[in-house]
Amino acid sequence: MMEIELHHLMLESLDGNAASYQLFLRQVSGLLRAYLRRRLSTTPDEVEDLLQETLLAIHAQRHTYRRDALLSPWLYAIARYKLIDYLRRRARHEALHDPLDEEAEYLRVMDDDAHASNKDLTRMLAELPEHQRLPIVHTKLEADR
Amino acid sequence: MNSHDLINMLATGLQPVPRHAVAKRNTLVLLTGVLVSLILLCLIYGLRPDLPQASQQLAFWIKLGVPLSNALLGLSIVLALAYPGQRPRVAYWLLSVPILCLWGWALWVWTGTAPSLRMGLLWGSTWKVCVMNITLLAVPVAIASLVVLRHLAPTRPVLTGALAGWFAGGVGAGVYALHCPEMAAPFLAIWYVLGMLLPTVIMAYLGHRWLRW
Numbered sequence: 574m575m576e577i578e579l580h581h582l583m584l585e586s587l588d589g590n591a592a593s594y595q596l597f598l599r600q601v602s603g604l605l606r607a608y609l610r611r612r613l614s615t616t617p618d619e620v621e622d623l624l625q626e627t628l629l630a631i632h633a634q635r636h637t638y639r640r641d642a643l644l645s646p647w648l649y650a651i652a653r654y655k656l657i658d659y660l661r662r663r664a665r666h667e668a669l670h671d672p673l674d675e676e677a678e679y680l681r682v683m684d685d686d687a688h689a690s691n692k693d694l695t696r697m698l699a700e701l702p703e704h705q706r707l708p709i710v711h712t713k714l715e716a717d718r
Numbered sequence: 719m720n721s722h723d724l725i726n727m728l729a730t731g732l733q734p735v736p737r738h739a740v741a742k743r744n745t746l747v748l749l750t751g752v753l754v755s756l757i758l759l760c761l762i763y764g765l766r767p768d769l770p771q772a773s774q775q776l777a778f779w780i781k782l783g784v785p786l787s788n789a790l791l792g793l794s795i796v797l798a799l800a801y802p803g804q805r806p807r808v809a810y811w812l813l814s815v816p817i818l819c820l821w822g823w824a825l826w827v828w829t830g831t832a833p834s835l836r837m838g839l840l841w842g843s844t845w846k847v848c849v850m851n852i853t854l855l856a857v858p859v860a861i862a863s864l865v866v867l868r869h870l871a872p873t874r875p876v877l878t879g880a881l882a883g884w885f886a887g888g889v890g891a892g893v894y895a896l897h898c899p900e901m902a903a904p905f906l907a908i909w910y911v912l913g914m915l916l917p918t919v920i921m922a923y924l925g926h927r928w929l930r931w
Contacts, residue, residue, distance in 0.1 A: 599725055
């Protein structure tokens, strides 16, 4: 869908045509999803959330579109603003949780330990007779799963 | 909610956007700001009593023209920045032209004056109040700008705030020129420029705080 067609739909939307607006937003979400996906390749889960935020902004700010202006610069300026806003929020959030990075190392070590003790447990259980081993496995170990 | 449902929700009960409604609102709010600033001038300071004689002099018109041309340049950039995807019609460097003209004039007067008289031209008799008075008269215009901008969508809030402050400071200085008795270029080159810069700095901060959307 090209600029001219989208521009036409936008003008009809500004005049209150709900069907045009629906079509307009659908076409726009296709464009913006691609735009956001390219820029959020490391966190693809966030694309849909951010797309919805951008659609809401387009809706809330539709009166700032000048009818004689090009449409795509307006659309992408809003998307870009929302993207930067999101990235800034994320950076701030990550800065707040910085200490976790050091802990992550520690947690990984804990995981290794747990794995090792699990191996020990399996080996010792194997030495037990059947009638003692099975009750332990069924009630204590598999009950948690 | 998935995006499909969101789109359907946004499209139901869609209200038309009346043509020129935003432009009319902007004009009305900003003119109110300027008018309140003029009223404040008359109530607090009063027009200078020798206004008819002063208006015969070129210096008076430069004193009025420099801030007002600053205000117009600032406003035209602000109104572009407030709409996503719009580029300002005037280049940013043009903002410095009125100031540079004022400084050139001041330098010319300064070098042409006997050194013993220069300090009088620089400090005048009202330098202590000049910056604060201009800032005070800029307040109504600054508030009006914020009201206008919060309804719009500036994608660069700090820059937009700063230029709105430059606009408000320009109007404040232009309005104050109707009261201020100083006519020396060096005085204007320092104190009027500072008077316009203070609202700019304050509004850059307010833009950061209030113009996000």
